[in-house]
Amino acid sequence: MGVKVLVIDDEAIVRVSCERVLQPEGYEVVSISRGDEAIELMEKERFDIVLTDLKMPDMDGLEVLKIIKKRWPDVQVIIITGYGTISTAVQAIKLGAYEYIEKPFTPEDILRVVKSALEEKQKK
Secondary structure (H helix, E strand, O other): OEEEEEEOOOOHHHHHHHHHHHHHHHEEEEOOOHHHHHHHHHOOOOOOOEEEEEOOOOOOOOEEEEEEEEHOOOOOOEEEEEEOHHHHHHHHHHHHOOOOOOOOOOOOHHHHHHHHHHHHHHHO
């Protein structure tokens, strides 16, 4: 079975960018714009890696991270944000995020972090 990646971001351009980078590399990518809908989807489908925005209107990325790590601790969560601060990054890592990427990011950034997160997941 292929590696499934869930991208959660309220900006369509970010979701499409992640799809365009990851799908040609063989990842199965599902994109969604809301954190609460993402959690509902995760209750029905298995994902290996989640990329989530930090600032979203309904549920922020840290809340999404907390829920995922509580319910699905083996899922690697990568925080992506345009509002990065050191304190937020530290908080995200303490809550179990694998990595923290600031926007704008390059395709290489996304590929590197997703590959690294997958390698780490496979070690466990």
